[in-house]
Structures are given as structure tokens and as C-alpha cells.
Amino acid sequence: xxxxxxxxxxxxxxxxxxxxxxxxxxxxxxxxxxxxxxxxxxxxxxxxxxxxxxxxxxxxxxxxxxxxxxxxxxxxxxxxxxxxxxxxxxxxxxxxxxxxxxxxxxxxxxxxxxxxxxxxxxxxxxxxxxxxxxxxxxxxxxxxxxxxxxxxxxxxxxxxxxxxxxxxxxxxxxxxxxxxxxxxxxxxxxxxxxxxxxxxxxxxxxxxxxxxxxxxxxxxxxxxxxxxxxxxxxxxxxxxxxxxxxxxxxxxxxxxxxxxxxxxxxxxxxx
Amino acid sequence: xxxxxxxxxxxxxxxxxxxxxxxxxxxxxxxxxxxxxxxxxxxxxxxxxxxxxxxxxxxxxxxxxxxxxxxxxxxxxxxxxxxxxxxxxxxxxxxxxxxxxxxxxxxxxxxxxxxxxxxxxxxxxxxxxxxxxxxxxxxxxxxxxxxxxxxxxxxxxxxxxxxxxxxxxxxxxxxxxxxxxxxxxxxxxxxxxxxxxxxxxxxxxxxxxxxxxxxxxxxxxxxxxxxxxxxxxxxxxxxxxxxxxxxxxxxxxxxxxxxxxxxxxxxxxxxxxxxxxxxxxxxxxxxxxxxxxxxxxxxxxxxxxxxxxxxxxxxxxxxxxxxxxxxxxxxxxxxxxxxxxxxxxxxxxxxxxxxxxxxxx
Numbered sequence: 001x002x003x004x005x006x007x008x009x010x011x012x013x014x015x016x017x018x019x020x021x022x023x024x025x026x027x028x029x030x031x032x033x034x035x036x037x038x039x040x041x042x043x044x045x046x047x048x049x050x051x052x053x054x055x056x057x058x059x060x061x062x063x064x065x066x067x068x069x070x071x072x073x074x075x076x077x078x079x080x081x082x083x084x085x086x087x088x089x090x091x092x093x094x095x096x097x098x099x100x101x102x103x104x105x106x107x108x109x110x111x112x113x114x115x116x117x118x119x120x121x122x123x124x125x126x127x128x129x130x131x132x133x134x135x136x137x138x139x140x141x142x143x144x145x146x147x148x149x150x151x152x153x154x155x156x157x158x159x160x161x162x163x164x165x166x167x168x169x170x171x172x173x174x175x176x177x178x179x180x181x182x183x184x185x186x187x188x189x190x191x192x193x194x195x196x197x198x199x200x201x202x203x204x205x206x207x208x209x210x211x212x213x214x215x216x217x218x219x220x221x222x223x224x225x226x227x228x229x230x231x232x233x234x235x236x237x238x239x240x241x242x243x244x245x246x247x248x249x250x251x252x253x254x255x256x257x258x259x260x261x262x263x264x265x266x267x268x269x270x271x
Numbered sequence: 272x273x274x275x276x277x278x279x280x281x282x283x284x285x286x287x288x289x290x291x292x293x294x295x296x297x298x299x300x301x302x303x304x305x306x307x308x309x310x311x312x313x314x315x316x317x318x319x320x321x322x323x324x325x326x327x328x329x330x331x332x333x334x335x336x337x338x339x340x341x342x343x344x345x346x347x348x349x350x351x352x353x354x355x356x357x358x359x360x361x362x363x364x365x366x367x368x369x370x371x372x373x374x375x376x377x378x379x380x381x382x383x384x385x386x387x388x389x390x391x392x393x394x395x396x397x398x399x400x401x402x403x404x405x406x407x408x409x410x411x412x413x414x415x416x417x418x419x420x421x422x423x424x425x426x427x428x429x430x431x432x433x434x435x436x437x438x439x440x441x442x443x444x445x446x447x448x449x450x451x452x453x454x455x456x457x458x459x460x461x462x463x464x465x466x467x468x469x470x471x472x473x474x475x476x477x478x479x480x481x482x483x484x485x486x487x488x489x490x491x492x493x494x495x496x497x498x499x500x501x502x503x504x505x506x507x508x509x510x511x512x513x514x515x516x517x518x519x520x521x522x523x524x525x526x527x528x529x530x531x532x533x534x535x536x537x538x539x540x541x542x543x544x545x546x547x548x549x550x551x552x553x554x555x556x557x558x559x560x561x562x563x564x565x566x567x568x569x570x571x572x573x574x575x576x577x578x579x580x581x582x583x584x585x586x587x588x589x590x591x592x593x594x595x596x597x598x599x600x601x602x603x604x605x606x607x608x609x610x611x612x613x614x615x616x617x618x619x620x621x622x623x624x625x626x627x628x629x630x631x632x
Binding site: 182183184188189192193194195196197199200201203204207208210211212213214215216217218219220221222223224225228229230231232233234235236237238239240241242243244245246247248 | 405408409410412447456458462463464470471472473474475476478488491496530534536541542545596597598599602607610611621622623626627630631
């Protein structure tokens with residue numbers, strides 16, 4: 001009886017912990033989508049004002065003049081909030097032209113020479129070249145790896161192509177933050193249950209094996225006369241060998257070093 | 272009527288039996304103990320006495336056998352005159368009327384006389400204790416089985432075993448591989464080297480036992496192995512007093528197949544253990560030749576316990592020398608699936624929690 005109560009409590013705890021994790025995961029997603037709503041409300045068709053002369057450390061630099069003042073303001077607010085949460089800088093830079101540089105070099109140099117902290121992510125968009133680039137620095141190189149960057153851009157790419165820059169940036173900032181903070185996809189709930197089932201089955205088979213003690217003996221090892229094993233011939237001949245090779249799994253974050261000597265991760269694309 | 276042997280106490284005339292704790296004959300009525308040596312001489316006398324009667328007995332027995340197809344035999348108890356029915360293989364039993372232990376001398380004579388016997392070391396209580404212990408720490412055993420478990424019968428039986436000695440000569444060829452891996456900046460390389468490994472040699476086996484009674488399931492008898500042959504003594508009928516005993520009904524030639532199988536497996540295993548330093552080893556061909564094969568006949572002590580649960584019979588066996596206890600048990604299906612469910616939820620939650628936790632570092 002006592003055992004049964006203990007196991008009941010155990011189960012309740014497990015179900016509870018599952019619920020807590022699931023709810024917190026959902027809360028997080030909800031919080032993100034409500035952010036989007038709030039930010040979207042702030043979107044209005046105010047007059048275009050360019051922000052050409054960027055201050056050092058400025059989080060949103062709209063050199064290409066594709067955002068309204070309000071949008072810059074609310075995007076900056078979002079970047080500050082997410083930056084604090086992730087303990088790194090979130091930077092958005094829009095330019096018209098890359099001035100002959102590659103988008104990678106431009107983004108890396110922009111991050112290195114404009115007074116940002118040692119950990120951060122920068123999203124660069126070049127309007128004339130129709131190019132974008134994500135550069136990651138410091139701890140963010142590993143926090144946001146290549147495949148996660150690809151996942152970030154998957155949803156944002158069509159928004160950029162259709163010219164919905166502000167919402168694309170908001171999406172990018174939120175997705176980056178999602179992948180950089182601890183996160184476990186909900187698909188892992190059924191997956192971990194399946195793995196749990198298999199492990200549990202193995203344990204149960206071990207218990208079941210306790211009940212079966214009758215079996216034929218395989219050999220007669222207990223009846224070997226002591227030290228009677230006498231090996232008279234022993235030949236080990238090498239025949240042939242084969243060599244196979246497999247490509248090394250790619251590092252999850254590919255890095256390169258910019259002109260300032262700081263190493264960066266990143267990915268780029270066109271829109 | 273076949274001839275019966277009872278051991279009578281020279282002191283009081285009561286039927287005496289072998290006592291496991293003192294490894295001597297002991298009279299349960301007057302507590303007198305007798306050395307096995309003394310009884311051996313006594314045994315000799317009885318044997319010569321028995322031969323005279325044998326002609327007459329055998330004839331009578333055969334006549335009776337024809338009528339009854341030889342499956343049962345009847346004996347007359349020397350103490351009370353009651354009729355004891357045994358089957359064709361019964362060599363020792365007790366009288367159902369007066370409970371005195373009796374030994375059927377004809378079943379243990381001539382070719383049927385065992386070479387060795389390992390006397391019982393553990394008594395009936397030890398067998399019952401053994402069952403109790405056997406039921407402990409079995410998580411999936413139905414609780415009702417433990418609670419309502421009452422024994423139908425507990426029998427101490429001397430089971431006939433054939434003991435085979437053999438020298439094995441073996442030539443075995445293996446295909447073995449060694450694996451070496453290294454890597455450069457782009458690739459991981461795996462080199463697999465193949466070897467042909469040859470081993471030849473010999474190995475000797477002593478007294479590989481094979482159950483000589485068709486009544487005893489072979490797997491049950493092999494499961495309570497091994498017996499320690501150091502305790503074996505030359506056979507004397509007196510050891511059988513107080514226990515059941517069967518003579519063999521599977522002869523040595525039939526039993527040798529099983530011994531060959533086991534010897535071959537163990538020979539291959541032994542040579543396999545001399546092939547070291549490889550990643551994989553597979554036997555390609557193996558030839559095992561046995562020589563100097565010798566068979567001996569011995570009686571080994573076994574406690575058999577029977578119990579019934581849900582109209583099914585469960586048989587347990589205990590090694591009467593070492594106390595090794597075996598017997599398959601029923602499973603509580605409901606408990607199996609319930610625990611499976613709980614563990615699935617528990618381990619699943621644990622995995623999910625760990626996935627969260629590892630990201631915090």
C-alpha cells in the first residue's frame with residue numbers, strides 16, 4: 001500500500017513537471033507572438049527620416065532609410081530588451097551600397113569598428129546589392145550556429161523579398177533570441193516518450209528474466225580439466241585490408257576572421 | 272516379486288535412513304548412528320544373499336511384465352507386508368503404508384549398479400527454505416503466488432546421470448578483423464585489416480553430466496549444475512535409504528549426443544579465448560574430434576518441488592549438494608504493463624528535463 005502511494009506521488013510529480021515544461025515553452029512562444037502584435041501596432045505610416053550619422057553602439061542603423069522613425073524606435077527598444085536577456089548586442093544595419101566590399105567583410109567590420117560589446121549579432125541588409133548577412137561575434141558564434149541562422153532566415157526571407165522590412169527585422173530579432181536562449185522543441189515530448197518506452201521495456205525484460213531460471217547449458221566449461229587446454233598450433237595470417245573514409249561532420253558554427261582580427265560566425269544570402 | 276532392501280536398525284529394528292547433517296545412517300527411533308563403512312560390509316552380505324533369489328525373482332518378474340507391459344512393478348514391504356507399486360525405473364522409494372524407506376536391489380545390480388553417488392547434503396527443510404528464497408526479489412512474480420503458494424510435494428530424488436570423460440582435439444579457423452581509424456581535417460579514415468587465424472590443440476573434459484532419466488526434464492537438470500565431484504563416493508545402496516531413486520532409462524549411447532554438443536561448444540569457446548587483440552572474430556570452420564571417451568554412471572541428489580497455481584503445475588529443482596535452486600515462475604502481466612507505463616512516463620520526462628537543463632550550462 002505504501003509503495004503504491006509512493007509510486008502515485010512519483011507519477012503526479014512527473015506529470016506535473018511535464019506540464020510545467022510544456023506550459024513554459026508555450027508561454028515563451030506566446031510572449032514572442034504578443035511582442036510581434038504590440039510592435040506591429042506601433043507601425044504607422046509616418047514620414048521618412050534617415051539616420052545616416054550613426055552613434056557608436058547604436059543598435060539600429062537605418063542607413064538605407066527603409067524604416068520610419070517610430071519603427072527605428074520600437075526596433076531599438078526590442079533590441080535592447082532582447083540584448084539584455086541574452087547578454088549580448090542585437091544590431092540591425094541597413095545600407096544602400098556595400099562600397100565594393102563583400103557583405104561578410106562589411107558586416108564584420110561594421111561590428112568591430114563601431115563600439116559594440118564583445119558578444120553580439122549583427123544583421124546587415126544592402127539594398128542595391130539585394131544582399132543580407134548575419135554576423136555573430138564572441139559567445140554568440142556558438143549560441144547561434146549555422147543551422148539556427150538558416151532557421152531564423154527561413155521565415156524572414158519572404159518578408160524581406162516582399163519589402164516588409166520592419167516585420168522581417170522584428171521576426172529575425174525574436175527568432176535569434178529564441179535560438180540563443182534555452183529552448184526545446186515540442187516535438188521532443190513525443191520523442192522522449194518513445195525513447196522512454198524503449199528504455200522502460202529493456203528494464204522490464206530484465207525483471208522478466210528473473211522469473212526464468214531453467215535453460216539448457218551451452219557448454220561444459222565447469223568440467224574442463226584444470227590447465228588441460230594445450231594450444232599446439234597458432235597462426236595469425238594477415239590477408240588484406242580495406243580503407244574507407246567518411247567526410248567529417250561540419251562544425252556547427254563556421255568562423256572566419258575579419259580585418260580587425262576578431263573572429264566571426266555568420267551566413268549570408270540574397271533577397 | 273522383486274527383491275526389496277530395507278535397512279533395519281540392529282539396535283531396535285526400526286527402519287534407518289541416511290542423515291544429511293552427519294552424512295551417516297541414523298535410526299530415527301533410537302538415534303543410533305552407523306558408519307557407512309560398516310554398512311558397506313553389511314551390503315556385501317546382502318548382495319550375495321540377493322543373487323540366490325535372483326533367478327526366481329527375474330522369472331517371476333518377466334512373466335508379470337508381459338502381462339502388464341513392463342510399466343509397473345509391485346513389491347511387498349518387508350516391514351508391514353503392504354504392496355508397493357513402483358514403475359519400471361524406481362530404485363528406491365518408501366512404503367505408502369508404513370513409511371519405511373525401501374530400496375529395490377534388482378534395479379541397482381550388474382550393469383545397473385552406479386559407479387558413484389553424491390550423497391544428499393541438504394535436507395527437506397533446506398529445499399523448502401530454498402523455494403522461499405527463490406521467490407524473493409522477483410519483482411514481476413504475482414503476489415498471490417507467493418501468498419497462496421503451498422507445496423504439492425517435495426521429493427528427494429537420486430537422479431541417474433551419465434558422466435562422460437573425453438579429450439577433445441580441435442582445429443579451428445577464424446576470420447578476424449582489426450580496425451584502425453584516424454582523421455585529417457576533412458575525412459575520417461577507417462582501415463579494416465582481415466586476418467585468417469588458425470588454432471589447433473587439445474583440451475580435456477572430466478565427468479560432463481547428462482541426465483539419464485527420461486522422467487526428469489533435461490533443461491531442469493542442467494540448470495542446477497554444476498555438482499562438485501569431490502563429494503562423490505563409491506556407490507552403496509545404503510545412501511538411497513530415505514530417498515527416491517530411479518535407474519537410468521536413457522542409455523549411455525543415447526546420452527552421448529548431448530555431451531558431445533556441450534563439449535564441442537566449450538572447446539570452441541576455450542580456443543576462441545586464445546584469439547585476442549581483434550575487433551571481430553568469426554568462426555569459419557571448426558573440427559572437434561573426441562577421443563578416450565569414457566562413461567560412468569552416477570546418482571546425483573536432486574530435490575524436486577511441485578506446486579500448482581491457476582491450475583498450472585510449476586516444478587522447481589534444487590541441487591541436493593550445492594543448494595542451487597531453479598524453476599520458472601509465472602509473471603504478473605498487469606504489473607508488467609503498469610510498471611512499463613510508469614517507467615515510460617518517468618524516463619520520458621527525465622529525458623525532456625535533461626534537454627532543458629543541458630542548455631542552461
